[in-house]
Each structure stands twice: as C-alpha cells, then as structure tokens.
Amino acid sequence: MENQTKIAVVTGGSRGLGKDMAINIAKKGIDVILTYNNNKEEAQKVVKQIEEIGQKAVALQLNVAEIKSFDSFTENVKTALKNHFNSSKIDFLINNAGIGIHTAFTQTTEEQFDILSTIHLKGVVFLTQKMLLIMNDGGGVVNISSGLTRIALAGYSIYATMKGAIETLTKYQAKELGERKIRVNVVAPGAIETDFGNGTVRDNADVNAFIAANTALGRVGLPDDIGSVVAFLCTQDAKWVNAQRIEVSGGQMI
Numbered sequence: 001m002e003n004q005t006k007i008a009v010v011t012g013g014s015r016g017l018g019k020d021m022a023i024n025i026a027k028k029g030i031d032v033i034l035t036y037n038n039n040k041e042e043a044q045k046v047v048k049q050i051e052e053i054g055q056k057a058v059a060l061q062l063n064v065a066e067i068k069s070f071d072s073f074t075e076n077v078k079t080a081l082k083n084h085f086n087s088s089k090i091d092f093l094i095n096n097a098g099i100g101i102h103t104a105f106t107q108t109t110e111e112q113f114d115i116l117s118t119i120h121l122k123g124v125v126f127l128t129q130k131m132l133l134i135m136n137d138g139g140g141v142v143n144i145s146s147g148l149t150r151i152a153l154a155g156y157s158i159y160a161t162m163k164g165a166i167e168t169l170t171k172y173q174a175k176e177l178g179e180r181k182i183r184v185n186v187v188a189p190g191a192i193e194t195d196f197g198n199g200t201v202r203d204n205a206d207v208n209a210f211i212a213a214n215t216a217l218g219r220v221g222l223p224d225d226i227g228s229v230v231a232f233l234c235t236q237d238a239k240w241v242n243a244q245r246i247e248v249s250g251g252q253m254i
Contacts, residue, residue, distance in 0.1 A: 003087040005056075006139075007031045008234055009077065009131060011064060012097030014043035016194040017144070020227030021094055022046055026055040028231050031085055033077060035062035035097065058084045064097045064123040065115065074130045081134070091139040092234045093131045095124045095166075098144070100196050105157040113158055120162035125169065132177070140183040142233050143170050145245065147190040151253045163188075167245055174243035183242040185233055190249025192221040216251025225250070 008025050012018040013034025022034045023046065032050055036043035036059055043059035050057035058080045062073050081087045098120055101112050128141060145167050148160040167186050174184040191211045193202035200207055201220055211220050229248050232238050 002089075003031075003085050005029070005031050005085070006091040006234070007033065007081070007085055007087060007089075008092035008094060009033045009035070009090050010094040010096060011035045011062060011127070012037070013094075014039050014046055014059065016196055017189065017192065017223050017226050018094075018096040019046050020223040021096060021230045022057070022227075023049055023053070024224075024227035024231035025092075025094075025234055026050040026053045026057065028235050029055065030092070030231075030234055031056040033057070033080055033090070034059050035064075035073075037061070037063050037097070056085055062097070064127060065118050067118070067123060067126050070127055070130045073127075074134065077131075078134060089134050089136045090131065091136050092142070093128060093135065093140075094142045094144070094230060094234075095128065096144045096230075097123075100156075100159060102155040102200070103158075104155060108158055116158050116162050120159070121165050121169075124166060128173070132182075135182065137180045137182065140185070140234060140238075141170075141173060141177075142230050143167075143184070143186045144230075145186045145188040147188055147247055147249045147252055149188060150247065170245070171243050178242070183233075183238070185238075185241060185243065186245040187226065187230055187233070188245055188247040188249070189226045190215070190221050190247065190252040192223060192226065194223055211252065214253050215249065216254055219250065221248070221250055 010022045013022040014036035022032045047057040145163040148156045149164045170186045191201045
C-alpha cells in the first residue's frame with residue numbers, strides 16, 4: 001500500500017525562505033523533498049530538522065536554470081518517492097528557488113535578462129509541467145512572487161517583470177488544472193531579512209530602516225513570516241483558496 005502521507009517538493013529549500021517553507025510544511029504533517037543548487041551540506045541540515053519534527057525528508061540537487069536537467073531530476077524524484085516514501089506521487093509543488101539581480105533598467109544586460117527569465121519564468125513553467133506528471137489529483141502548486149510586482153522599487157524592473165508573469169501564469173494554471181482539483185496560488189513576500197540579493201535588506205541598516213518605516217507593522221519581514229503561509233496553502237484548511245495572490249508583507253507601502 002502506498003504511503004498516505006502527503007508529500008511536497010520545495011525548490012530552493014536549503015536556505016532562506018525555502019528552508020522555512022520546508023520546515024513549516026513538515027510541521028503540518030507533510031513529508032518533504034527539498035532541492036538545493038550547490039550547498040548539499042545545508043540541505044542535509046534541513047532534512048535533519050524535518051526528521052526531528054517527525055516527518056520524512058530527502059534533499060535532491062537541482063539547478064532550475066538548467067531546463068534540460070528536468071527529465072533526470074524527475075527520475076530522481078520518482079526514485080526518492082519509491083525508496084524513501086513508499087509512494088509514486090507528490091501532492092504539492094512549491095516553486096521557490098530563485099536569485100535576485102539589482103540593476104537599473106537602463107544598465108540591464110541581455111545576459112541578466114536571460115538568467116532572470118530562465119530561473120523565474122521558463123524554469124517554473126517547465127518544471128511544473130514535469131511535476132504535474134507525478135502529482136496526485138487534488139494537490140496544489142504554490143508559486144512564489146514578490147511584493148515588487150505591486151511596489152516599484154528602482155533596480156528590480158526585470159526581476160519584478162518575471163514575477164508579474166508568474167502571477168498571470170498562476171491564474172491560467174488554476175483555470176486549466178481545476179479539472180484535476182489542483183489548486184494554484186501565489187505567495188508574494190515583501191522585503192525579508194535573508195541572504196537574497198546579497199543580503200541587502202538584512203545587512204544594510206538604511207534599507208532596513210526605510211522599509212520598516214514604510215511597513216504598517218513597523219518592521220522588516222523575517223523568513224518565518226512566510227513559511228507558515230505557504231504551509232497553510234498545502235492543507236485542507238486552504239481547500240477553497242485558488243488562483244489567489246497572497247501578499248505577505250506586513251502592510252508594506254500601503
């Protein structure tokens with residue numbers, strides 16, 4: 001008999017927001033397959049934390065910019081499902097992995113544009129296609145966007161444009177996957193203290209103070225402000241939440 005515990009795939013789950021998402025999902029009684037790009041050691045630490053919570057977890061290598069690797073990654077997921085979870089299907093996909101490039105619109109290079117579009121848009125499209133082949137009906141997809149699709153801060157034009165595309169894509173995915181009872185939603189974090197974008201929000205006191213002063217709840221976001229919302233979307237409590245953009249920003253720039 002197959003494992004009845006639900007299973008979530010979290011891309012970029014070894015650090016930052018993805019790590020917190022993976023841990024919070026585990027706290028909901030869901031097993032986790034998390035991906036890492038380079039840092040296997042950090043990923044294994046997250047696996048250990050999830051196991052300490054009482055759930056199963058495994059870390060798999062994935063570079064979301066390498067579209068041609070998605071077939072072999074899917075086979076690795078299938079193997080992990082069989083060997084670690086006694087299952088053949090996943091239930092949730094969290095498209096979290098990404099990078100930030102901060103540059104003025106007029107200074108943006110074609111190379112920068114291509115890497116942002118590959119990681120944040122093309123990679124999400126084609127990885128989701130692959131994962132849907134091994135996703136149970138009644139599952140869910142959570143795409144990660146950004147508060148920068150609503151708030152224009154100079155230097156993020158291309159990054160935010162890709163995230164805007166993801167928000168549109170999410171609605172179409174929800175529409176077309178509805179017949180499989182698969183829900184698709186977007187979580188859009190505000191400014192968060194992580195190492196994302198070279199840790200600017202966390203490490204630059206002026207940036208941190210500026211954001212805090214322009215946020216209704218009076219502080220910058222922390223990783224654990226986001227993970228619990230993503231985890232909620234992977235539960236039955238969110239069964240009627242579909243095609244939504246949920247901004248988690250403490251009321252930034254309202």
